[in-house]
Amino acid sequence: MPISERDLPGVIAVPRSLLRAPDSFGGTRDGDCQRGAPVLRGGRIAGLTAADGPAPLVIPRLTDPHCHLDKCHTLPRMGPVAGDLATAIEAQLADKQHWTEHDIRTRATQGLTEARAAGVGTLRSHVDWGDQTAPPLSWHVLRDLAQDADDITLTLAPLTNIERMCDPATADAIARKVAAVGGALGAFLMDQPARAEGIAQMFRVAERHGIALDFHVDEGLGDVNGLEMVADAALACGFAGPVLCGHACSLMDRDADAFARIADKLARAGIAVCALPTTNLYLQDRRDGTPDRRGLTRLRELRAAGVRVLTGSDNVNDAFCPMGQFDPMAALHLAALAAHLDPPMGRWLPMITTHAREALGLDPGYVETLPLSELLLSDAADCATLVSGRARLWRLTGAKESRS
Numbered sequence: 001m002p003i004s005e006r007d008l009p010g011v012i013a014v015p016r017s018l019l020r021a022p023d024s025f026g027g028t029r030d031g032d033c034q035r036g037a038p039v040l041r042g043g044r045i046a047g048l049t050a051a052d053g054p055a056p057l058v059i060p061r062l063t064d065p066h067c068h069l070d071k072c073h074t075l076p077r078m079g080p081v082a083g084d085l086a087t088a089i090e091a092q093l094a095d096k097q098h099w100t101e102h103d104i105r106t107r108a109t110q111g112l113t114e115a116r117a118a119g120v121g122t123l124r125s126h127v128d129w130g131d132q133t134a135p136p137l138s139w140h141v142l143r144d145l146a147q148d149a150d151d152i153t154l155t156l157a158p159l160t161n162i163e164r165m166c167d168p169a170t171a172d173a174i175a176r177k178v179a180a181v182g183g184a185l186g187a188f189l190m191d192q193p194a195r196a197e198g199i200a201q202m203f204r205v206a207e208r209h210g211i212a213l214d215f216h217v218d219e220g221l222g223d224v225n226g227l228e229m230v231a232d233a234a235l236a237c238g239f240a241g242p243v244l245c246g247h248a249c250s251l252m253d254r255d256a257d258a259f260a261r262i263a264d265k266l267a268r269a270g271i272a273v274c275a276l277p278t279t280n281l282y283l284q285d286r287r288d289g290t291p292d293r294r295g296l297t298r299l300r301e302l303r304a305a306g307v308r309v310l311t312g313s314d315n316v317n318d319a320f321c322p323m324g325q326f327d328p329m330a331a332l333h334l335a336a337l338a339a340h341l342d343p344p345m346g347r348w349l350p351m352i353t354t355h356a357r358e359a360l361g362l363d364p365g366y367v368e369t370l371p372l373s374e375l376l377l378s379d380a381a382d383c384a385t386l387v388s389g390r391a392r393l394w395r396l397t398g399a400k401e402s403r404s
Helices: 085-098 100-118 137-148 162-164 168-180 193-209 227-236 249-253 256-269 277-281 299-304 326-339 345-352 353-361 384-386
Strands: 012-015 029-031 033-041 046-048 057-060 060-065 120-128 151-159 185-190 212-219 243-247 271-275 309-310 373-379 394-396
Touching: 012 046, 012 373, 046 227, 057 384, 060 243, 060 271, 060 345, 060 353, 085 212, 100 120, 100 137, 120 137, 120 212, 137 151, 151 168, 151 243, 162 168, 162 185, 162 193, 162 309, 168 185, 168 193, 185 193, 185 227, 193 212, 193 227, 227 256, 227 271, 243 384, 256 271, 256 299, 271 353, 277 326, 299 309, 299 326, 309 345, 309 353, 326 345, 326 384, 345 353
Parallel strands: 012 057, 060 120, 120 151, 151 185, 185 212, 212 243, 243 271, 271 309
Antiparallel strands: 012 033, 029 033, 033 046, 057 373, 373 394
């Protein structure tokens, strides 16, 4: 449950990666954190003074850059669903017969409640758009939930076939609906023959309407490379808005030269890449026995190349993932295990906080720039314990004048 700012401990630790100016924040460096007594001004932690004692962590509320509130918690009525991506798509489409306004609202509200409990302050939900030009029922329901949520920032992105975006009128009509709610224009790319034209059209209408772009890209292993097409299109038009690409699993099959070429383009275009470990580890490399391929993108190599990398919850209790949870820290924990994201763990926390917010086109939200109400307190003694999932998180509330 939330705690008041008057209960903020006398000594805290803040991960250096979550500070705008860690070297001038004060306190004492302790590994990948700054430790000390908090100095509060104007309802914010303005800095630290040197102090000893147990120091629980303070971090921003979490950001989930990629989830599916319209699909969540549908699995119980489907029965067992086990198979690859195509099997999951077929099962989820069949379930849409149950998608009434009440059903969507009930399930999505449950998902938002779970996200809040996990410390989430910002999330983006993709919404299946189908083949029509007009918004589907789920878009209207989630739009209303986003407007009613006064303690969480929910942004929306339509999910449709990239080839539908080849038609200028269709792309523009969907972009107008997206712009009206401050969302991002989205589509999924695999091996569609006309995907290059669809991508180019999306950049054109996104620039016209001043909106962000968000692609499901290359959600599979093998010889697909929509990711490079997106980077090429962004560089060709000089797109200034944020671009986020989720999945990008096929980077695992690029050789060293091809990867270096693609990563360089992504870095120059400022495109962020989001790994979705729960769903991709579950669906990718399906075979008779135990899989020996990781259903992930190349997180470590992308980061080393200067590409902003993120991780998100993706699917929760639906045909695409029978488990999962609306918890970015759990997603980071799984990504760390599967992708060997080695300590110090503080350097990976921006994947679910500051870098994730920037990838959504928002202010990064560093600890010293946020009001106390947008911060979380953890009983973890260090960042490794925080990411391990063994730590509790509380939301700080309210504001209190300076304490020094």
